[in-house]
Amino acid sequence: MHTDPLxxxxxxxxxxxxxxxATAALNSWRRHRQYAAQRQLSAFSAVQVMQLLFWLALSIYxxxxxxxxxxxxxxxSAVALHVYCVAVIIVSAARLHLVGxxxxxxxxxxxxxxxxxxxxxTAAGELLLGLxxxxxxLAVPVLVAWQAWSIDLSAFAAxxxxxxxxxxxALMTALLLLARRWQRQAPESPRLQRAIDALSGRRLAGARxxxxxxxxxxxx
Amino acid sequence: xxxxxxxxxxxxFAALLEQHRGIVVKIARGYCAxxxxxxxxxxxxxxxxxxxxxxxxxxxxxxxxxxxxxxxNVAISQVRRQQLRQRHHAGLEEDTLPVDEGAPAEQQxxxxxxxxxxxxxxxxxxxxxLLHLDDHHRQIADILGISTANVSxxxxxxxxxxxxxxxxxx
Numbered sequence: 001m002h003t004d005p006l007x008x009x010x011x012x013x014x015x016x017x018x019x020x021x022a023t024a025a026l027n028s029w030r031r032h033r034q035y036a037a038q039r040q041l042s043a044f045s046a047v048q049v050m051q052l053l054f055w056l057a058l059s060i061y062x063x064x065x066x067x068x069x070x071x072x073x074x075x076x077s078a079v080a081l082h083v084y085c086v087a088v089i090i091v092s093a094a095r096l097h098l099v100g101x102x103x104x105x106x107x108x109x110x111x112x113x114x115x116x117x118x119x120x121x122t123a124a125g126e127l128l129l130g131l132x133x134x135x136x137x138l139a140v141p142v143l144v145a146w147q148a149w150s151i152d153l154s155a156f157a158a159x160x161x162x163x164x165x166x167x168x169x170a171l172m173t174a175l176l177l178l179a180r181r182w183q184r185q186a187p188e189s190p191r192l193q194r195a196i197d198a199l200s201g202r203r204l205a206g207a208r209x210x211x212x213x214x215x216x217x218x219x220x
Numbered sequence: 221x222x223x224x225x226x227x228x229x230x231x232x233f234a235a236l237l238e239q240h241r242g243i244v245v246k247i248a249r250g251y252c253a254x255x256x257x258x259x260x261x262x263x264x265x266x267x268x269x270x271x272x273x274x275x276x277x278x279x280x281x282x283x284x285x286x287x288x289x290x291x292x293n294v295a296i297s298q299v300r301r302q303q304l305r306q307r308h309h310a311g312l313e314e315d316t317l318p319v320d321e322g323a324p325a326e327q328q329x330x331x332x333x334x335x336x337x338x339x340x341x342x343x344x345x346x347x348x349x350l351l352h353l354d355d356h357h358r359q360i361a362d363i364l365g366i367s368t369a370n371v372s373x374x375x376x377x378x379x380x381x382x383x384x385x386x387x388x389x390x
């Protein structure tokens with residue numbers, strides 16, 4: 001079989017057929033405002049901007065708390081949360097930067113690669129920020145209690161708070177160090193790979209596979 | 221170039237889109253197995269294209285090249301969503317975008333077979349094949365952002381692959 005019969009057939013496929021439903025769909029741009037709100041990337045950007053502003057405000061607040069040199073446990077909680085806020089801000093800014101680089105009329109391969117990169121950064125960012133939060137959230141009631149009622153909660157559960165802060169900080173540092181490596185290649189240990197897949201819902205592995213496929217596609 | 225159509229971007233866009241509607245419809249055919257998905261895709265492409273129309277510079281690219289890029293970018297980024305929606309369609313009768321109804325039944329069947337074979341390809345291969353079938357050979361490298369040598373190599377392999385899967389004489 002030659003490709004010419006295929007082309008011939010393809011040209012008979014009715015792409016130019018005057019189909020009224022296709023015409024109506026093609027004219028959707030005239031009701032642009034109606035559909036603008038539905039665009040996913042715009043919504044994604046809006047969420048990122050709101051997240052950025054929220055964590056920026058929280059970061060300033062935490063900074064102002066530890067600057068006042070409160071009791072040690074409160075200060076440690078404020079510092080830990082401050083560092084966490086900075087990490088969230090960096091991750092959100094990186095995502096916004098990637099979204100900002102997307103152009104509807106850029107070459108197809110380039111856009112596919114940027115979207116895959118965005119998916120990977122989103123999955124890695126959620127893993128990087130979600131896990132430490134399981135421990136670091138305890139710092140929030142400590143700060144709130146201190147600011148609202150001048151109560152040092154660490155007096156009631158000093159050990160639990162310390163363990164929580166240390167675990168959260170250690171996890172965040174470890175994940176930060178490993179994140180870049182994981183983005184490039186899957187962990188060698190199958191057990192670790194399974195754990196990451198379970199925690200990220202296989203999204204990290206999926207995004208990595210997509211990036212590799214795009215690299216191969218261009219290389220061949 | 222001082223006609224109302226040349227001055228008003230809406231009129232200019234409407235005229236260009238109407239002139240190249242075949243590109244959008246064929247991409248929708250190539251990427252969507254179901255009519256509803258295909259119409260959604262056509263809709264999204266037209267909205268995105270209008271959104272990006274400010275960036276269209278006739279000195280840099282032909283409208284067809286520009287429209288192909290926008291349309292393929294929208295189509296490929298929607299493949300994931302379509303795959304999810306296809307699960308909901310599972311078990312339902314296929315309801316594809318209508319083929320030329322005046323054509324003989326044999327030809328309609330062959331067209332459908334070809335569309336099915338194209339839709340089995342991965343998204344980027346599909347884009348390459350659609351551009352090839354639509355005789356946009358010289359623009360392929362520019363639209364996809366790959367080298368012309370890569371275009372030739374990949375097309376050769378794809379033709380072989382399609383030949384194995386699809387035989388219009390069958």
